[in-house]
Amino acid sequence: MKSIRSLICLIVFSVLFCSASYADLIHRSHFYQKTALPNQSIQVTVRLFNSGPANIQFYPAITLTAESVRSYEIYESPVSFYSIMNQQGNSYTFTVRAPADEGVYSVSVTIIDRFTDTPITTCFGSFPITIGNPTQAISAHPSQLNFGKLHLGRFMYPIPIKVRYRIFIPNKLGDIQPWCLRLYTDNANKFKGLKGAVRQLPAGGLVHSSGKYTIPLKFWNLNWGPEVHSSGWDASVQGPPPVEKDLFWKGALLDESTPDHPVYDHDRKPWLRIPDYSEMTVDPHSWRRAVGQYPYDGQFVNPTNPGGDYQLSVQPNPFELYFAIEVDPTSVRGKYSGRVVLELFSP
Amino acid sequence: MNQKGKIFTGIMIILAICQSLLASTTSEVYISCTVASFGGYIFKGYINAPANKPGRNIIGYIDVEGAANEPYPWIMRVYTDNKNYQATAGAIHQEKPSIGLIRKGGGHLPLQFNTPNTGEEWVYIPDINNKDHYTYFAVRDMGPGATIPGDSTRDTVVMGIDPRNAEWVAGRDSILFTDDDNIYGDISIATPFTIKLAVMLPKDTREFKKTPAGKYSTKLIFEIISEP
């Protein structure tokens, strides 16, 4: 009977011991910078709370894991020991040296028991850290395309333009400076317009050899939809939405439309007009953006994407861009040309 | 290398560095195309209705197909040219000369047309030789308010594109600089469409003498004039 009682006591104490050393350490919050230069010191602050009955003595292990193959486990050296007081929260700042290889790393901090060398808990960072040297580069291929001889209608250039870019601009806040890839034409020298036109004719697009007329130029990439449930077109599987359909070219019809006077929802359409440089203002809504990372705009920000990241590929892999034009009765016969500028822009 | 040469080389090197820095953040795609001539409009006329009652008699219609992409501003205007008929007409009663169909020896039947652009309205077709006929005027001088009175062009224009024509640019509400503006001033009509033709017969049948029997003729001209 006594032996049974002592066995029960042993079980209860061992459970208590286990809960005190493992389960009672709560990770309250953490902070670290989002960007770093290669080999730069990174400071990771973790706020821990011990709800158990005993003090815990521990040392940290910070793991920076790159996606796919590469993995770095970096232990701070020499290891300094820390202890957490019973029933008390505390902030701990650990320093780690960033890897020499550029890339995007996930961050985790493992708390290891000083005496048993066993992990107590692991704090997973909620955002990645980007390590690299400040860089901006872009190239597009093919860089020349000719739509050929066109009659009335809408035409998409069937071959996508592959855009390859690298951009990394850390700012003083340890964050990634918001950036986007803007598309525009720069027709200021070419486009002259018509005298006395009551409304200024749009300068964006391809310009006639006389300098008087333009054909609007549109672009599409996967960021711009269409929304698959309302349109029935799954662009990620089926590719660019067909330009012939007004739904994709002009936008959905609004309720106030009449058969004689259709009104389109211009805000929600996958094919977007490329403006001219002269039409753009400081307001980001006057820009056309292909890809980017822009948390302040809110357009692509959602609970799973707090950084507003709408890149379609991992740098420096290319993403695809399609161009299309519409030839209508206002398209005067003749030769048209234009240069579309793809600009990595960080305001 | 002298001092000036050194400065010049230095500037060139700095420029070259700046150039490479700038070039790295933008890339350009050169896009070109040629817009073919749309071939112009094709008119197919059918005259198959009788003119037998006083008032407006629709005598037939013209189906228009095709498209034109002339340099704009361009207009397609309609008029008759009765000079040749007039010469043999004898000129007995010439108070309103040469409108519509002309009869040798006097008499005329006014001719009207209707298109999707005119709506329910029927427009008289003028004669080019008439003194009251004016060629096309693009812009009516717009005072404060920029509300465009209707019918500001003084030529019978079937369709056209003119970004300088305030009336055409103003759009449905006839007010300039509002959201519904037609920036190109494009009043070309999507084909196929129909031009209806009608003649006016005098209202009182007992006074039918005003429309004496005989052969009525005219030369009806649809003319495209583009940027001169």
Add this chain to the structure above:
Amino acid sequence: MKTQRYFSIISLCLALMILFSISFSAFAVVVEPSRHEITVSAGTTTQVSFSLINNTSEIMNIASLVKPYFPLATETAIPPEKDSPNAIKSCETWITPELDSVQVNPGESKEFSLSIQVPEKASGEYAAYISFDQSGDVDDSQIQKLLDNETQEAITGMEIDLVLRRSVPIYLFIDKTTEINAEIVDATSTDMSTEEITESNFDYINNYIKIAAILKNTGSRHIRAQGSIVLLDETGNLIDTLPTGITWPILPGYTETIPVYWKSPKKSATYLAIINIELGDDIILQHELKFSVDEKGFLVQ
């Protein structure tokens, strides 16, 4: 082929109408180039040609016609006083088409030549219009029926000869007798809206200001001016660059208003508009205009 032109003939009696159902078709010819501007020497003969292009599936019979020049102007063009020595003269009597009419097969283009005989005394600029007419084709047998019936006096026939016409101008500059010259006579600014309209109309966001340059052609040939209006604020900062576009021909002696419409921001400021107009031959005209707007974007008078 005069009968071919009768695209429709309707017979009607005083009481009873007899009619024929006749169909007809006509095609608009494509003419390239859309104008000629050539320099010629007095006392010489020059050839010019247009390409007539038939993009349809039917044969086209095209007749040509030389007409006097008429300015297809805007309302803002003020013609010169009568008997101005510089005014543009019509030269339709000098131009002789090589052929009266030409047949163009489907899908083909044909060169159409005109010879221009310039008299010895000519000087300055001359112009004319060439019209290319495509008349309709009708079924001949239907016409015949009507002609048989024409013996009856009571029948009234209607005959409409339908023509599709394309008119293109030719400008002639007599060598060494023309010069390009013009002056900006004045520049004006006008409100395009009123406060009542901007307040009552939801669509009206801003007032627009018309900045107009009044250009007089003082030379002896027409000009096609182009340029821009540069807007500066009081401290000389660039606010906007507004292209004026390329004008239609401004004929010698004519005064033309070149308007540009500018969306005026809702803030009180004074602006300086610098008007630059390029005439060609490296002649550039400049003019300045100062104006102030109030906080609602309207001109301060």
